[in-house]
Amino acid sequence: MDTQAILQVENLQKHFPIKGGLFSPQGSKTVKAVDGVSFSLGRGQTLGLVGESGCGKSTTGRMIARLMDPTGGRIMIDGVDISKLGGRDLYNFRRKVQMIFQDPFASLNPRQTVGTAIAAPMVVQKITPTGGLKNRVKELLEQVGLKPEHYNRFPHEFSGGQRQRVGIARAISLNPSVIVCDEPVSALDVSVQAQVVNLLQEIQRDTGVSYIFIAHDLSVVRHISHEVAVMYLGKIVEKGSRDELFREPRHPYTKALLSAVPQPDPKAARQQQKIRLRGDLPSPANPPSGCVFRTRCPLFGTLDAEQRELCINHIPAPASAAAPACHHSGLAAAALAGVQ
Numbered sequence: 299m300d301t302q303a304i305l306q307v308e309n310l311q312k313h314f315p316i317k318g319g320l321f322s323p324q325g326s327k328t329v330k331a332v333d334g335v336s337f338s339l340g341r342g343q344t345l346g347l348v349g350e351s352g353c354g355k356s357t358t359g360r361m362i363a364r365l366m367d368p369t370g371g372r373i374m375i376d377g378v379d380i381s382k383l384g385g386r387d388l389y390n391f392r393r394k395v396q397m398i399f400q401d402p403f404a405s406l407n408p409r410q411t412v413g414t415a416i417a418a419p420m421v422v423q424k425i426t427p428t429g430g431l432k433n434r435v436k437e438l439l440e441q442v443g444l445k446p447e448h449y450n451r452f453p454h455e456f457s458g459g460q461r462q463r464v465g466i467a468r469a470i471s472l473n474p475s476v477i478v479c480d481e482p483v484s485a486l487d488v489s490v491q492a493q494v495v496n497l498l499q500e501i502q503r504d505t506g507v508s509y510i511f512i513a514h515d516l517s518v519v520r521h522i523s524h525e526v527a528v529m530y531l532g533k534i535v536e537k538g539s540r541d542e543l544f545r546e547p548r549h550p551y552t553k554a555l556l557s558a559v560p561q562p563d564p565k566a567a568r569q570q571q572k573i574r575l576r577g578d579l580p581s582p583a584n585p586p587s588g589c590v591f592r593t594r595c596p597l598f599g600t601l602d603a604e605q606r607e608l609c610i611n612h613i614p615a616p617a618s619a620a621a622p623a624c625h626h627s628g629l630a631a632a633a634l635a636g637v638q
Contacts, residue, residue, distance in 0.1 A: 304475050304508050305339040305362070310371035310381075312357050316583060329583045331357045333532035335371070336616060339476065339525075342502060344509040346523030346540070348516060348555065352579055353529040355512045359478040362510060363397045364388060375475065393423055396469040400481040402461035406453040412439075412464045413449035419471050438467040442497060459490035463497065470501060478510045483518060491515075495522050516559050520544055527617075528552045531590045532582055536622035549622035550597045551575075588612050589625065597626060 312332040332354040339345045347355045360366045362373055364380060373381045380391050396419070399405035406415055416435045420427065427434035436446035442463040453461055462482060469477050479498065483491040495518060501507065513519050519526060520540060527537040528551065536549040547553045554573040561570055575594045580586055586593050592609040601609070608625050617623040 302340055303338040304341045304376065305510075306372075306374040307338070307358075307362065308336050308372040308374070310335040310358065310361060310373065311369045312354070312361060312366065313369045327583050330532050330585065331582060332361070332368075334616065335529070335532070335534055337525075337527050337534065337537060339508050339510065341508060342506040343524045344502070344511050344522055346519035346526040347510060347512045347529060348514070348519055348526065349529035350579055351514075352582070354532040354582075355529055356480050358529075359397070359480050359510055359512050362476070363395050363478050364391065365397070392419075393472045394474055395476045395478065396472060396474040397478045397480065398462070398465050398469050398482045401485055402458055402465050403453060405465055406461060408453055411450050411452055412456070415453075415464060416468045416471055419468060423472060425472070434471075435467075438471055441470070441501070442467045443493075457490075458486050459494060462486060462494055466494075466497065466501070470505070470507070473505065474507060476508045476510065478512070480512045481514065482511075484514060491518065498522065516544075516555060528555065531580060531585055533590060533623065534617045535591065535624070536617050538619050548627045549617075549624050550595050550627075551591050552622070554596070589614050589623075591624075601626065
């Protein structure tokens with residue numbers, strides 16, 4: 299076990315049974331939303347979790363926050379497996395992991411003032427801050443760039459960026475060890491995105507909190523993350539340090555994602571090679587055999603019969619810092635050089 303990690307996820311799974319119809323028995327199939335995910339998160343570090351919609355990123359985050367119960371695997375926080383906690387133990391665990399949601403308006407009760415919303419976690423956990431609850435909430439408002447007099451305002455009186463700052467204030471109110479950020483800037487304007495990301499980094503420097511940062515925007519992930527994990531169809535296909543992954547991606551899917559990132563320099567944009575994935579994301583209820591990415595993999599068409607057989611019939615080893623979840627990752631750089 300990594301003693302430097304605040305969070306360790308081991309073979310995490312979330313399977314949803316499909317209700318049977320007239321001619322099929324109930325539970326005859328399952329949707330494998332998350333299927334064998336493993337990673338660790340260092341203290342005061344940020345792990346970027348990226349991938350297409352439906353790949354299992356948000357489900358993974360919700361299980362770490364225990365908003366959903368995992369089907370299998372372990373979630374270790376400070377060496378304690380929280381995947382099966384219940385009752386008083388789960389109640390006490392809530393202080394350690396909090397969540398920032400994608401939609402800042404939907405995550406707030408429109409009938410509650412923001413002061414009440416920010417105070418709610420402390421009230422539920424029966425915490426009485428020094429100086430009183432109201433003063434603590436006003437300190438939190440100032441910490442996230444809002445004014446103390448905003449205490450009695452309602453969510454509809456704020457902009458989207460301000461509402462997300464309220465959500466951040468609520469998340470840090472219990473001084474958690476880990477915050478799951480589920481696409482916290484995707485609903486915001488670009489200029490506001492930068493402000494919120496900078497605020498999260500400032501809070502991390504001041505408090506030492508660790509983030510799971512779930513996002514589609516790879517430029518944001520590159521800016522805020524220390525480590526990055528790439529998910530596809532419920533599995534992590536590649537993970538490693540931010541600099542290494544963006545400089546030299548090794549999995550064909552990661553290469554395709556990075557090739558789609560817009561370049562601000564027109565000359566660089568014209569020279570950028572685009573890797574276009576064919577077809578749609580397979581159904582997690584009926585994933586391909588062997589390598590789940592093979593049906594869309596641009597490398598697959600360049601392989602000989604023996605190499606294809608390996609992809610079709612054998613599941614790649616789980617991704618690690620040393621190697622991606624690909625049988626032929628060593629061939630990817632040369633084979634994909636001319637793919638458009």
